[in-house]
Amino acid sequence: MATTRKPPTLVVLQLTGGNNTLNTVIPYGNPLYYDQRPTVRVPEEQVLPVDDHYGFHAGMTALKPFWDQGKMAIVNGIGYPKPDYSHFRLMDIWYTAQPEAMAPGGWLGKLVRDLDPKADNVLTAVSFGRGLPRALSLAGVPGVSPSCSVIA
Amino acid sequence: VLGDRVKGGMYGEYPSLRDGDLTLGNLTYTNDFRLTDSTILERWFDVEAKPIVNGAFGPLAFV
Numbered sequence: 001m002a003t004t005r006k007p008p009t010l011v012v013l014q015l016t017g018g019n020n021t022l023n024t025v026i027p028y029g030n031p032l033y034y035d036q037r038p039t040v041r042v043p044e045e046q047v048l049p050v051d052d053h054y055g056f057h058a059g060m061t062a063l064k065p066f067w068d069q070g071k072m073a074i075v076n077g078i079g080y081p082k083p084d085y086s087h088f089r090l091m092d093i094w095y096t097a098q099p100e101a102m103a104p105g106g107w108l109g110k111l112v113r114d115l116d117p118k119a120d121n122v123l124t125a126v127s128f129g130r131g132l133p134r135a136l137s138l139a140g141v142p143g144v145s146p147s148c149s150v151i152a
Numbered sequence: 153v154l155g156d157r158v159k160g161g162m163y164g165e166y167p168s169l170r171d172g173d174l175t176l177g178n179l180t181y182t183n184d185f186r187l188t189d190s191t192i193l194e195r196w197f198d199v200e201a202k203p204i205v206n207g208a209f210g211p212l213a214f215v
Contacts, residue, residue, distance in 0.1 A: 032169035070160035073153040073214035077167045079181020097205040110204040
């Protein structure tokens, strides 16, 4: 909970691009997985099991210790109502948390506005990468993206 | 979601792989992504999620 000694910190890793859910958290205990993925399935012997039903892709070796220590939560089956199957629109919806209409700002930008309503601290949120992510952009909210410039 | 204060485990229902459960050949989602956003906003930052995610989505228990 947020009633702690120091202010909560959130690090968002935005891996933009396609991710194959079924080959990331692999339902290796489900025979349908092998039936539905005749060519791109991961063989059972290559899976890093987390229980009798699911396992990680072998490329997730570095993440497995977090799971083993109980410090990793996996949220399965995320989506939103009435998808239109446009990847461009889908990404926009992820960033703005607004499936019903085009929204002017991102959900993290709105979080920053709530945390620092007067924009006193230009470093409330810092982004590393190319430009300022849509999720963090909101008019009137400072966002720092060191690889380019300060956007206010 | 990774962190010392994260309650590890599986959350949300894994999508069904049965043909009859697919949507236009795609996996059918089981929980709105804004449930995850709301959990972070409310349980980690203690801010009101509803105006940010445009709806009420009961939090998950991962923090």
